[in-house]
Amino acid sequence: MQAKLCTALCAALFSTATFAQVDVSNAWARGTVPAQTATGVFMTLHAHTPARLLGVSTPAATTAEVHEMKMEDNVMRMRAVDALPLPAMTDVELKPNGYHVMLLGLKKPLQAGESVPLTLKIEQGGKVTEKTVNAEVRALTAPAAAHGAKGHQH
Numbered sequence: 001m002q003a004k005l006c007t008a009l010c011a012a013l014f015s016t017a018t019f020a021q022v023d024v025s026n027a028w029a030r031g032t033v034p035a036q037t038a039t040g041v042f043m044t045l046h047a048h049t050p051a052r053l054l055g056v057s058t059p060a061a062t063t064a065e066v067h068e069m070k071m072e073d074n075v076m077r078m079r080a081v082d083a084l085p086l087p088a089m090t091d092v093e094l095k096p097n098g099y100h101v102m103l104l105g106l107k108k109p110l111q112a113g114e115s116v117p118l119t120l121k122i123e124q125g126g127k128v129t130e131k132t133v134n135a136e137v138r139a140l141t142a143p144a145a146a147h148g149a150k151g152h153q154h
């Protein structure tokens, strides 16, 4: 009887203690030139148990959206995704020409060496938590195709 009670209690305690078990590494933002108001942020997400990235916010821009880039009819297009699935124990890479966080309405240009604070909204095991990350700003000319390149449409 007592063992049974403990099992239930421990399970309850454990489930409330497991939050935001998602590791974020290599977060970076592409630097911008003065007239530019949008840029991409990239990172690697690794969830320990299945999770979903529901959204992103930052004080550096009016809007932050999770975007997916895909080849459609030979044109690279991007669209906003509602939630990005993060399978357990799998690295999900946000990278140029793939999933990325799009910052729209930048309040000021991003210069290499600065960092951009981001708040990630993550759902995991039925709970929504927030995780803060600092993305390092890299030069506009950082390797990989520039965001907003030819044929890249919203």
Ligand SMILES: [Cu+2]
Residues within 6 Å of the ligand: 040, 067, 078, 100, 101, 102
């Ligand atoms: Cu985008």
